[in-house]
Amino acid sequence: MNTQARMTTDIDVDEFRKIVRSRRSVRRFTDEPIPDAILDECLDLAMLAPNSSNLQPWEFRVVRTPALRDRVAHACLGQNAAKTAPVLIGIVARTGTWRDHSRRAVDEWPGESVPPIVEKYYRKIAPLHYSQGPLGAFGLAKKMLGAVTGLRKPVPRGPYSPCAMRVWAAKSTALAAENLMLALRAHGFDSCPMEGFDAWRINRLLDVPDDGDVIMMLAAGRCGEKGIYSQQYRFNRNEFVHYL
Ligand SMILES: Cc1cc2nc3c(=O)[nH]c(=O)nc-3n(C[C@H](O)[C@H](O)[C@H](O)COP(=O)(O)O)c2cc1C
Structure with a gap:
């Protein structure tokens, strides 16, 4: 399947562009649930993200039960995105699973x-x-x-500390998060990544393992009225893209 997908030549760049360009951070959702099959597919696509040594240092803790969702939304500092989303997903980077x-x-x-x-x-x-x-x-x-x-030849320069391992796990996990957001968009759903949360409370509510870092909470659902707060903009590309 993967090899076949790799060989596919009829990929429509317009569709890809549409998915990327229409993804916005949505702060108000309708209460329409995301069907299980769609959410599962999006999570499967998230897990196809490139990741360091294919060690897959991620975990997705999906909250859908209303009671827990309310408590998690509260721990997300009561942000509108968290309060209104039918699904909240803890995106967890793990440093202890590589072995x-x-x-x-x-x-x-x-x-x-x-x-x-x-x-x-x-x-x-x-x-x-x-x-x-x-x-x-x-x-x-x-x-x-x-x-x-390393004075004589190129050598790997890390990860050589527990802190560097957290960065190591977060890199791959963030890529999975982006896959997940784009997959949701491709299915017509929306999301908002959030780092504004009380990590201590979230860790307990989501039963995050000791080696886990919730790198972001993802609110997901269908964009509601006034769900997008402002026009999307980015700074001038010339300041950020350097051809060497
Ligand atoms: C790591 C990360 C953390 C974020 N945290 C929050 C957050 O706590 N609350 C929020 O409303 N948006 C949050 N955002 C969304 C950003 O504000 C948003 O991506 C940015 O303003 C660009 O808008 P766009 O996503 O619609 O293009 C976060 C985004 C990322 C990638």
Whole structure:
């Protein structure tokens, strides 16, 4: 299926443009629910996002029950998007799943046999690369070693601390979040990513594991009346795009 999708030549760029351009952060939703099948498909598409070493360090905690939704909306500082959305999704980046996922990347390899280079990567290189050791000591040792060997040749410069691991997980998870927003839009639904929330309360309400960071809460549903607050604008591209 993936290979076939990759070979598809009849991709309509106008449709893609339409999806990207029509996505807006919506702050007021109607109470129309998102059908389960559509939400499931959007989450499947989210999980097709590119991610570091295919270690899939994300999790999606979907809140639909009204009672919990109200409490989660309250923890989202009572923002209109959270108060009106039929679905709230905690988008969680996890730093503690990579070891298990490294094993599974080999065990669940889709081909007949695992290529030796893949096996070596997940069994030897990934554990070396992502382990930080107690109190980050191993990460620090790798950083110092890298600084010395890096004088002569290019070397990886991280992630070499627990904090860098959080950035590592957040990068891939944010890409999944964008896939999710665009997939919702493609189905005619809308969303609002939110970082305005009380993380302490959200972690408890969503039962987020200790190694999890809710990188954003996503409010999702159908755009309601006056759901878009203002015209979309961006700064001049010449300040941000540099051809070297
Ligand atoms: C990481 C992140 C956090 C955001 N947090 C909030 C938020 O807490 N509340 C809100 O109303 N919008 C939030 N937004 C939406 C932005 O304000 C919005 O994307 C931006 O103003 C551009 O508008 P557009 O998404 O309609 O293009 C957030 C967006 C991102 C990517």
